[in-house]
Structure formats: C-alpha cells, structure tokens
Amino acid sequence: MRDIITIAKKELKAFFSDKAILLQMFVLPFIFVFGYCMLMSSISNSQRESSEDLEKPVVAYSINAPEEFSDALNELKIIPAPDNDIEKYHNQIKNKETDLLMVFPDSFKMAEPGAADLSNIDIYYNSQKNNSMELYSKTTFVFTTMQPRIFTFNESDNNYDLFDSDAMFRKLLGGIIPLMVFMAVYLVCMNLAANSIAGDKEKGFLNTLLITPIKRGSLAIGKSLSILAVAIAASCSAFIGMAISLPRLSKAMAMSEGVSYSVLEYLLLFCAVVTGSFVLVALLLIFSTIAKDVKQATTLSPILIFVIMVPSLLNSTESFSESVEKLGNTNYFIPVWNSVKLLQDVIRVEYNISDALITFAVNIAAAALGVFVVGRLFNKEKIVNG
Structure with a gap:
C-alpha cells in the first residue's frame, strides 16, 4: 500500500x-x-428574438368584402383597400411590401354544401415572407370554419393541446x-x-x-x-x-x-x-x-x-x-x-x-x-x- x-x-x-x-x-x-x-x-x-422581430405590423387588404365578413377581417387585421387596383397590390406582395390581398367577386353569395354555383374568394400572398404565409394560413382557417357545417369542435375555452x-x-x-x-x-x-x-x-x-x-x-x-x-x-x-x-x-x-x-x-x-x-x-x-x-x-x-x-x-x-x-x-x-x-x-x-x-x-x-x-x-x- x-x-x-x-x-x-x-x-x-x-x-x-x-x-x-x-x-x-x-x-x-x-x-x-x-x-x-x-x-x-x-x-x-437569437432565434426567439428574430422570430419576435418578424412580428411586424400586418399589411393586408380586401376588395369587395361583404359586410357579414367585417368582424372576421378586422380580427385578422385585413382592412378595405384604398382602391381596386389589384395589379398594384400584386406587385406590392411580390416585393414583400404587402402581406395579403383578398378579392371577393362582385356577385359573391353564400351557398349550401353541394351547390353547383359557388363564389370563389381570391387570396394572394407571398410564401417567402413569414408574415404573409402566416396570415394566409390564419385566413384560410378562419374562412373555412365560417363555411356551412353540421358540427363544431374545440370551440370552448378549454386547453385541448396537452403537449408538455x-x-x-x-x-x-x-x-x-x-x-x-x-x-x-x-x-x-x-x-x-x-x-x-x-x-x-x-x-x-x-x-x-x-x-x-x-x-x-x-x-x-x-x-x-x-x-x-x-x-x-x-x-x-x-x-x-x-x-x-x-x-x-x-x-x-x-x-x-x-x-x-x-x-x-x-x-x-x-x-x-x-x-x-x-x-x-x-x-x-x-x-x-x-x-x-x-x-x-x-x-x-x-x-x-x-x-x-x-x-x-x-x-x-x-x-x-x-x-x-x-x-x-x-x-x-x-x-x-x-x-x-x-x-x-x-x-x-x-x-x-x-x-x-x-x-x-x-x-x-x-x-x-x-x-x-x-x-x-x-x-x-x-x-x-x-
């Protein structure tokens, strides 16, 4: 030893x-x-800060939007366009100056499921811009849920996502x-x-x-x-x-x-x-x-x-x-x-x-x-x- x-x-x-x-x-x-x-x-x-930096004010417009959609559009921060120059807004979206443009047809009407004649809403966005892509996803989701339906899901205030x-x-x-x-x-x-x-x-x-x-x-x-x-x-x-x-x-x-x-x-x-x-x-x-x-x-x-x-x-x-x-x-x-x-x-x-x-x-x-x-x-x- x-x-x-x-x-x-x-x-x-x-x-x-x-x-x-x-x-x-x-x-x-x-x-x-x-x-x-x-x-x-x-x-x-830095990733969290950069994601926070991406949360800039949304710039989005709608054209010919019916009155019944005003609450939904306000919630999404989509405001009526100052004019109806669609081509101008297309260019702004391409240049990442505007996030989204919704164009409702002049003869827009709600129809029941299965109807042959359905009105189409044109939604223009830029997938290379985070704000634009995120707003597009939110918009399509909101308007999908507004379509005629026979049931609802997860509409209460409960926390359904139990992910830890x-x-x-x-x-x-x-x-x-x-x-x-x-x-x-x-x-x-x-x-x-x-x-x-x-x-x-x-x-x-x-x-x-x-x-x-x-x-x-x-x-x-x-x-x-x-x-x-x-x-x-x-x-x-x-x-x-x-x-x-x-x-x-x-x-x-x-x-x-x-x-x-x-x-x-x-x-x-x-x-x-x-x-x-x-x-x-x-x-x-x-x-x-x-x-x-x-x-x-x-x-x-x-x-x-x-x-x-x-x-x-x-x-x-x-x-x-x-x-x-x-x-x-x-x-x-x-x-x-x-x-x-x-x-x-x-x-x-x-x-x-x-x-x-x-x-x-x-x-x-x-x-x-x-x-x-x-x-x-x-x-x-x-x-x-x-």
Whole structure:
C-alpha cells in the first residue's frame, strides 16, 4: 500500500506542478461544458428574438368584402383597400411590401354544401415572407370554419393541446448535457493517461521503474489512482459548468417552469459523472498499457468517443428511447451507458434511487476491474517493453 501511495503522490505532484495540466484539469472541462451551453443559449435567444422581430405590423387588404365578413377581417387585421387596383397590390406582395390581398367577386353569395354555383374568394400572398404565409394560413382557417357545417369542435375555452413543452426541453437537455460532460472529462484524461504509461514506456522510464523493488501491480495501481484523481477534478469542473448552465439553458429555451433541481438530484448528477468518468479512465489506461507509444495510445483512445456519443444521442431519439425503456434495469448494468442514462433520467426528473445505486456500484466495480486488468498487463514483459 505504501508503494501505491508513493507512486500516486509522485504522479500527482508532476501533474500539479505543471500549470498547463492544472488549467486542463480544472478550467477546460468547465469552459467546454459551460461555453457550449452558453452558445446554445445564445442561439436559442437569437432565434426567439428574430422570430419576435418578424412580428411586424400586418399589411393586408380586401376588395369587395361583404359586410357579414367585417368582424372576421378586422380580427385578422385585413382592412378595405384604398382602391381596386389589384395589379398594384400584386406587385406590392411580390416585393414583400404587402402581406395579403383578398378579392371577393362582385356577385359573391353564400351557398349550401353541394351547390353547383359557388363564389370563389381570391387570396394572394407571398410564401417567402413569414408574415404573409402566416396570415394566409390564419385566413384560410378562419374562412373555412365560417363555411356551412353540421358540427363544431374545440370551440370552448378549454386547453385541448396537452403537449408538455417542458418535458420536450428536458429531453433535449438530456441529449446534450451528458455528451458534453463526458467529452470534457475524456479530453482531459486522454493525454494524461497516454503519457502516464505509454509515455513512460516510450521514454524507457517504465523499464527503470520495473527494476526497482516496487511491485509491478503497485506501480500499475499507483499510476491508475493518479489518473482517477484527475478524473475527479475534471468531473467536478464539468459538473459545475453543467449545474450553472442548466437554469440558463432552460430560460433560453423558454421553458415555462424553468429547471429547478433539489440537492439530492444535483448529488445524483455529480456521482453519475464521477463514476462514469472512472470507467472511461480505466479504459484509457488499458489502451495506454497496450500501446507501444503515446501516438498509438492516442490513436486508440478515440474509440471511446463512440462509447460516449452512442448512448447520448440514441437515448434522445424517440423511436430508440422506447426500446431502451423496455430494457428496464438492464440499462443500469452497462458501464458508461448507465451513467448517460442516469444523467438523462435526473435531468428529466424521471429517476429512481435504486437505478442510481446500481449505476454507481456497477461503474466502481468496472473501474476496479479495469485497474486490475492494467496490473495484470504490467506482468507481461512483451507489453511493458513495447
């Protein structure tokens, strides 16, 4: 145990004495997560502002409109045209100066359904202008409902649309946040893990350590613990970025209730990030041990990007998420996948404590197994000698 602690302290001292590595550990994950989320917030805000800018005063006219349609036209902000020059208004609509023109025939009359002689209303608009297209849709809808009918639907003041917009936004956040958090931790640990073992192997320093009285297993565990400590630091940084970003993102996406989580939920998010990072680090250490040099280690490491991306993106896809939900507790027995799933569950406020405990236990066990594999690989001369 003393040898393990000695090796871990030596590695950590090297990390903490390097300002670039410190910046990478404590600042990069926060900037990565927070910066990306703020970029999304800015895009959402700009889209909302641009849509608000599009809500300019409507310019629409009617010609020969019968008196019985005056209320409907006033509601749509369609006013009588100053003159009957249809060609002039056509040109204005083409030039996006006017939104819409309704032309009623001189002999307009209401007819019963099935009548052979029906009056036609000409409605001119410009589909390349948002206001024009929107007004055209409203107008056709209003006038369609004014036609003779034998029943009505949804005409009371009830809210018939039961669509939960907040649930949709939470699901969107669940697809973005886990990916960003684990990518941030991966970027920090990838190079450090590669240099810790494959780098020492490339420089010949590992062989020097192996001829000392320190056991190979202790050397492997000591190096692994130092990278795991880095993973904790990077996870804390990424978690802070996530915790600060969630309320801002919800506000930018115009969620009605916004995002508000309890202390327990933030604790679950933090533990999911940390334990998931442990598994990523264990895999990175295995790659570093197998690799002959740093270049080979960093070439193998991007495989883990797919391990991070696949569950994050697929769990956010409606058709695939239904299949995932059918797996039930099985989701939480798959390392890394379970952390992404738990993060999404907590963000959506659909989590279960028992699933969270399974996730933490499985990830810690998987990380321990990974460190054990690294120790076994250190006993193989062909591997440690490159």
